[in-house]
């Protein structure tokens with residue numbers, strides 16, 4: 001069905017490869033209940049969850065543990081042709097986001113670089 005959950009990020013660790021602060025961008029993840037709920041990651045490491053009404057509410061009540069791919073478009077890197085895709089792997093331990101890693105580490109090594117090559121060719 002292509003469902004997901006929203007992730008609201010208020011954490012300075014979410015920065016694109018060009019250094020733009022991504023707080024306020026609309027992140028999504030497919031790695032939890034996919035209930036169209038909202039997971040909010042705050043600066044103080046507290047994660048809150050609002051169930052979206054779809055999927056399994058029992059699943060949703062379990063604390064977040066393990067890794068999740070969380071992605072958004074950086075609106076500051078956007079052009080009229082594309083929106084820069086930024087993806088993170090966030091590792092949770094009992095709802096606490098203990099690790100935030102951007103992947104690929106440099107967007108220029110990923111999709112944006114490929115697109116540029118195509119345009120040059």
Ligand SMILES: [Zn+2]
Pocket residue numbers: 016017018019020074075076077084
């Ligand atoms: Zn950016």
